[in-house]
Amino acid sequence: MSNERPGADSGLFDALESPFSFPVRKRRPRPMAEQGEPDLLEELVRAVEGDRLFPAGGTVLLACSGGGDSVAMAAMVARLRGRLGVEAVLGHVNHGLRGRSADEDEAFVRDLADSLELDFRRRRADVAEERRLRGGGVMEVARRLRYEALRAMADEVGAEAIATAHTADDRAETLLLNLARGAGPRGLSGPRVRRDDGVVRPMIAMRRGDLRDWLRERGLGWREDRSNEDRRFRRVKVRKELIPWLEANLNPRVVERLAETARLLDGVSSVAEADAAAGLERARVASPAGETWLDRAVLATYHRASRCMIVAAALRELIGEGRPVALARIDAVLERDRDAQLAPGIRLRVLDERIVVSNEQFQQDELAETTLAIGATIEVGGWSFQVERACPDPAIRGRWVAELGEVDPPLTIRSRRAGDRFRPAGGPGERKLSDYMIDRKIPKRSRPGVPVLSDRKGILWIAGHRLDERAIPEKGAREIIRIVAMPPKGDPHEDREDEHKE
Structure with a gap:
């Protein structure tokens, strides 16, 4: 259901019509000075220019759900894009959680983009399927998939920034919610003005009610999500019950005060996080x-x-x-x-x-099967493998160095495969590689990243763990193939019993 539209302003916004808006009697808005309202367009310009939120001469993706805050942001940026020196693209994510209503939201945002003469992009996110596969709460999974979809759309259009329409009200609500769960400065600072991944919040100092008043004065409608009225959600209870109580009993401007406190804590958090990183x-x-x-x-x-x-x-x-x-x-x-x-x-x-x-949900990527060449250094999945013909040298043998005797080229590096078997050097006989990894307590999520060196006849070396019996050079051999492996990070599971010693 969309909000009422009391009238239509002249210019660009006259054309904004939607099957989801209810037409009512049109009236001309009073001049801003008469209304006694904040000049939100100038606030937006100050926020964007003061914090350099948008890329000069570049593209910004405007995240738009169809709700009042994001519609206001889209309309304002559309009007100001020449002054701000940016191209704007409207991006919408359909989470598929509300059936027909979600599809109507998407159609509304598409119409909005046409009316504002903005390019439109959309993605669908299957929250239910993601929860089935990986677990997690509805809101947590929806949020993660939403930002993944926004980043994909930003990459598609070459946007250097993703703007979301978080407001001072969102910041105040987040502070209260995170205070109740025992958060530190980072959690209490709420949505940040700028994130490291390119997400920016140009509306973070504005009030939700002011944005809706701005839309009404210009005859612009928006979509209402019924879940925003469902008091089973903690954020809705804070918005509908706690904040009104605080305004009535403690401070009528409590939202502004909480938002300002969150802004200051953002600075405190930045300093504390720099120390924590060190x-x-x-x-x-x-x-x-x-x-x-x-x-x-x-x-x-x-x-x-x-x-x-x-x-x-x-x-x-x-x-x-x-x-x-x-x-x-x-x-x-x-x-x-x-x-x-x-x-x-x-x-x-x-x-x-x-x-x-x-x-515990981490899964190491499989290593791409790669052929090694003697006399060359090859990079595979963050690993580095140096291959050379050399004389045997017991002094440099170790966990990450393999000295091989006769091999049947080509030599390849790959991940383990179903059915892999080998004869661990010094062991009693042939074993399944999967059983060996279990016995060595290699975490299941890490096993795809363990390099397996093989030739035409099978496995020669489990890098960092054990040679195959067949790979050991004959006694007195004057030349061997030496492979030096450099892992992406230091490995904590070093076990001297796993090193090959003659």
């Missing part, structure tokens, strides 16, 4: 893919709050920005020396000598 590098030790290991003794030299910030930085590194974990939750785990799941698939373990942060 602490993370100091405490980090070699870790397998999908995990971050921290030296517990190093971490203990930091203040309790700083320890939590360092672990939070490790979490963001593993899982990105979309799944924040409250600092209070991290603090409770660290102080009680326990093993806990912080979020679906995210685990924090406190061990004797280290703190382990794990993304």
Whole structure:
């Protein structure tokens, strides 16, 4: 259902008509000075130019759901694009959660783009299927898929920025929600004006009600999502119950005050995160893919709050920005020396000598099968392999160095395959590679990234683990093929018993 449209302004916006808007008696709006309203167009210009949110002479993707905030942003940027010096494209994500209503939202945004003479892009996101495959709450999954879709559309049109229409009201609501769950400065700062991934919030200082008044004065309609009235959602309860109570009993301008506090905390958070990033590098030790290991003794030299910030930085590194974990939750785990799941698939373990942060949903990419050439250095999936003919040298043998005898070229590097078998050097006989990896406690999510060296006859070397019996050079051999592997990161599972020794 769309909002009423009290009238139509002249110029570009006269043409904006939609089958989802209800026509009513038209009237001319009063001049802005008479209305006593903020000049929102000038506010937008100051925000964009002051924080350099849009790329000069470039393209910005305007995320538009069809709701009042994003429609106002689209209409304002369309009017100001010449002054701002940008091209604008309207992007819409259909989450498929509300059936016909979702399709009507998409049609409305398409019509809006035509009326504003903006290019239009859209993507569909199957939230239900993603939840079935990977789990997670509806809102969490929808948000993640939405930003993935927006980034894909931005890449398609060459947009250097993605603008979302978060307002001061959103910032105040987020502060209250995150305060209740024990968040730190980052969570309490709410939606940031600018994110590292190119997402910007040019409307973050504006009030939701002012934007709707601006639309009404110009006869512009918008779509209403009925879930925004469903008080089963915590954000709706904050918006409809808590904030009105605070306005009536504490401060009628509580939203502005909370939004300003969030803005200041954003600055505090930036400083604290820079310190946490330095602490993370100091405490980090070699870790397998999908995990971050921290030296517990190093971490203990930091203040309790700083320890939590360092672990939070490790979490963001593993899982990105979309799944924040409250600092209070991290603090409770660290102080009680326990093993806990912080979020679906995210685990924090406190061990004797280290703190382990794990993304249990991480899956290492398969290595592309690549042929190695003698005398060359080959890059494969972040690994580097140097191949040469040389004289045997026991002094340089080690976990990442293989000395091979007779081989049946070509030599290839690949990931493990179903049915792979080999004869571990020094072992009792042939084994399934899958069983060997299980016995060596190589995490399932990391196994696709373990390099397997093979020739025409089969496996020669599991890089970093074990040679095949067939690959061992004969005693007294004067020439061997030496392969030196350089992994993408240090490997924590070094096991001297796995090294080949003659």
